[in-house]
Structure formats: C-alpha cells, structure tokens
Amino acid sequence: MNERTLSVFPSFGMSGEKNQMIIVEGFINKPAPVPNGNGFSLYLVNKSGRRITLTTESADIRCGTQSDAQNPAGTIWISARADIPDSSSMNATDRTFDLILLEGQDEINRVKGAFHIYDSVAVLIHGFLASPQTFDSLQMHNDKRLLYLTFDYEKQNFETAITVLASFKVFIDTELTRKGYSGRFDIVCHSMGAQISRLWILNYPNNDNANAGKVRQWIGIAPVNHGSAGADGRLVDILAGFLNRPAFTELKTYSMTTNLLEQNERYERENAVRYRIIIGYNGRRRKLFYVWYENDRIPGFILYLLRRAGFSEGLPVPLSFDGKTKARNLSGKTYFKTYYGDGVVADCHSMLSYASTDAFDGLNHSTIIRDPDVCELIRLYLVSNPDLRMTGDFENEVEQDYHSHDQKNYS
Numbered sequence: 001m002n003e004r005t006l007s008v009f010p011s012f013g014m015s016g017e018k019n020q021m022i023i024v025e026g027f028i029n030k031p032a033p034v035p036n037g038n039g040f041s042l043y044l045v046n047k048s049g050r051r052i053t054l055t056t057e058s059a060d061i062r063c064g065t066q067s068d069a070q071n072p073a074g075t076i077w078i079s080a081r082a083d084i085p086d087s088s089s090m091n092a093t094d095r096t097f098d099l100i101l102l103e104g105q106d107e108i109n110r111v112k113g114a115f116h117i118y119d120s121v122a123v124l125i126h127g128f129l130a131s132p133q134t135f136d137s138l139q140m141h142n143d144k145r146l147l148y149l150t151f152d153y154e155k156q157n158f159e160t161a162i163t164v165l166a167s168f169k170v171f172i173d174t175e176l177t178r179k180g181y182s183g184r185f186d187i188v189c190h191s192m193g194a195q196i197s198r199l200w201i202l203n204y205p206n207n208d209n210a211n212a213g214k215v216r217q218w219i220g221i222a223p224v225n226h227g228s229a230g231a232d233g234r235l236v237d238i239l240a241g242f243l244n245r246p247a248f249t250e251l252k253t254y255s256m257t258t259n260l261l262e263q264n265e266r267y268e269r270e271n272a273v274r275y276r277i278i279i280g281y282n283g284r285r286r287k288l289f290y291v292w293y294e295n296d297r298i299p300g301f302i303l304y305l306l307r308r309a310g311f312s313e314g315l316p317v318p319l320s321f322d323g324k325t326k327a328r329n330l331s332g333k334t335y336f337k338t339y340y341g342d343g344v345v346a347d348c349h350s351m352l353s354y355a356s357t358d359a360f361d362g363l364n365h366s367t368i369i370r371d372p373d374v375c376e377l378i379r380l381y382l383v384s385n386p387d388l389r390m391t392g393d394f395e396n397e398v399e400q401d402y403h404s405h406d407q408k409n410y411s
Contacts, residue, residue: 006076008099008114009180012147013084014216015119016385017183022054024078028101028109039104042080044097044115052097052115054080084183087117088384092144119145120186120216120382123172126150127191127222128157128247134190137370138378146382149175149185153196160250161195161257165204168196184216186382190369191345192247194223195257201273202264209264212271217385219276219378222342222365226262226349227253229328229335253328253349268354274388275355276381278374280342280363282323327402340398342368347398356388357395 006026013020024042040059044052057079087095099114100107126134131154139148151171153164176182189197197218203210231251250257268275325341327348328334340347344365351357363371380386 006099006101006109006111006114008111010182011114012116012118012121012179012181013082014121014183014185015084015087015117017084019081020084021180021182022080022082022115023180024054024076024080024099024101026076028074028076040078041102042078043100043102044082045100046094046097048094050085050094052082052085054082056080084117087119087145090117095144116144118147119384121147121149121181121183122186122188122382123197124148124150125168125187125189125193125197126152126154126157127189127193128251130154130157130190134369135188137372138188138375140375141379146379157192158245158247160246161192161199162204162250163246164196165199168200172200184214186217186219186385187215188219188221188378188382189223190221191224191365192251194220194225195250195261198225198261198264198268199257201268201271202261204260207260207264209267209271212267212273215273217274217276217381219278219381220350220355221278221369221374221378222280222345223277223350224251224258224345225277225352227251227255227258227328228345228349229253229326230344232326232328232335265352265354268352274385275352276358276388277350277352277355278358278360278368278377279345279347279350280360280365280368281347282325282339282341282343282364283361285323285339286362287323329402338401340401348402351395351398359394 005028006024009023009025013022040056042054042056044054059078060076095117096113097115097117099109099111101109124132124135124138126132132150132152135148135150142148151168153167156164156167176185187197201209201211201215201218228251231248232253236248236252249255252258322337324337324339325343325346327336327338327341327346329336338346338348342363342365347359358377360368360371360374363374368374
C-alpha cells in the first residue's frame, strides 16, 4: 500500500466549520475499473480513534496506469464534504487526522497526517507605511492551533485602500484556492488594514456584502474605521501630492472611503461576522505620546546609535507633545483633542457600535500590536471565538469625553 498515492485538498479545516469541501485525488491500486466510485467510502481518523465522516458528492474512479501497463492503478477524484468538529478540547496530537479510503469494509488506502484542524484560519493585514513584521509578536507563540495567512502590501502601502483592495482580492483567491480551502476564516487587521478588509467584506464596488459569509470574526487593532482626524486638512493634501502618498487623503475622516464604510455599517450590524476592536489610549495622561518607526526601515548606523541610546524598538517619533490625539466631531466640522486616542487615531474614530471594545491604557498606535497582553487577547479570540462582550463601560467613557470637550475649530 503506497501512502503517497492520494492527496487531500485542503489539508486543513477550521474548528466548528460546517459542510467544508474536501477533494481527494490520486491513484489507488485497483486492477479493474470501478464505475463512479460505487462501494467506496472515506473518513478521517485521529490517534484517539475519533472519526470525521466525509459525505461524497461526486466520484470518478477508473482503471489506468500510474507508470506502465504492468502496474495497473486506478485514477481517483472524489469531491466530499464534512462537518469539522470543535477542536477546543483536543490536544495537539488529536488535531491531526489520517485519511482512510475503504472498499466495503476493507481499507485500501491510508494517508497519514493528511488533515489538521486549526482553531482559526486567520488572515493578517498590516497598516499604512508598515510591513508584515507588524505581526511578528502575534505569530511568535503559535502551537499549531492557528494558521496565519499574511497579506503583504508593503510595496503598495502608499496607495489608497481601494487601490490595494485589488491585490487583496487576488491574495484571498490565490492563497486559499492554492490551499484548497473554502471555509470561513478570521481577519486580524491593523490601522489602514481595517479599510482594506471592510471594503472586501462589502465586496466593493458591487457593495452587496457578498463576502460577509466567508468571515467568522473581524478583529481590528487601532482601526481607522472613521478615518484619522490627523490626516484632515489642506496640509495633508499638499504632502500627499508632494510625496506621492495618495493613501493620506483616503485616511481622512471625511474621505470617500470613510463615507462609504460608514454608509455600509447598517449591513455590518446585520451580518453574521463578529466584530471586535482593540484600541489604546493615554489614560495616564503622559505628555509625550509617540510611535516607533520600525527597525527594518532604519539605516544600520542610525539603528546602532539608537540602541546605544536605549531605543531597542526603533526610532521614537513624537505624535503629540501634550499626550492627546486629534479628533473630529462626527456630526460637524469641529475638532478637539483627547486622551482617548493612540496618538494617530482617536478612539471615537475606531469604535463601532456593534463591535466589542477592549482598551489598553498607555499603548499607542504602534506599540499596541506588539504588546504581549494584546497578542494574547487576539490569540484567545482566535482560538475560542467567544461571544461578544458588550459591557459598554469604556464606550460610555469615550462618549462622555466626546461630548464634554470644549471643541476647538481647527479648520
């Protein structure tokens, strides 16, 4: 029996997924044709003996030759579906399954380690002027419960989210098709990655929310859901044109992209996606609030001097000398500054009324995605997908702060 004669696509599933498509193809050692696969059955089994039954939709098994006429073999192509069990109580070894092909009661092929169950298949999307290294801390402690697929648009991240969206569509189609996966997945995004992923869920430009059914949960870290007030104003337009960075203009609180996503919120409230938001704020009211400019973008000699000076994470770039973040009154054109923000995006511009919110004091727009507690919380959400925690305590604080400010007009 040759264990390598069959292949399984995909070789993985996500915990609790229903009706997942599974394709089996290759060769079986059969001397005679078997019409339409009659008499054959498939199942998956792990070391503990737990079975997953595969329901065959269509099958094509016929006589052929794998190498020559003296070595008859049957070519096989079977389309099947299966309900993937909840893996939350499974240990690491029980998550891996062998594929068994039976003829009647006789086992004629076994593919060892053919299938693995992950608690989450998670697509990662970094932010503006960033790179996939944004998620290094998140991916550092993975015990094979999570499968990460990272979308890299670093060479394109001066473009608008709508422009990058075309590349993201190709990534989703090719990456998941290459792996043969047709089930739902999770999205973890940072900053501008929120715009890209929500546009994809919306299925822009058709705007029919056709992709909502493909996503189990959406986790936005410091997301620019309502834009960033720091990008508003004519000066940013001038800089965007001079530096050829059109993304600046679509990160505004009143940009076309921001308005489009706000208009779509009524559909997001109704779809089955669980929306979660993780944000930072300056509750300690430190005067200097800054972000780290990443190491991989800093020339070596400057990085050496920074490390000698004690800045091991990169170049600290001050965003606020009073510890506050600029915010815009969403009902008008007035602006104010608040401690409820991460130095780049005010919390009121990140939050969504139908999303749960986790807030971390002292974390800014850059450090939040690398913080160990934040990374552990994200992994917890991906592994267990708990119900939304809609406590409203922090949301109420932000709302009160939002209405209590003496709003200064910066326009």
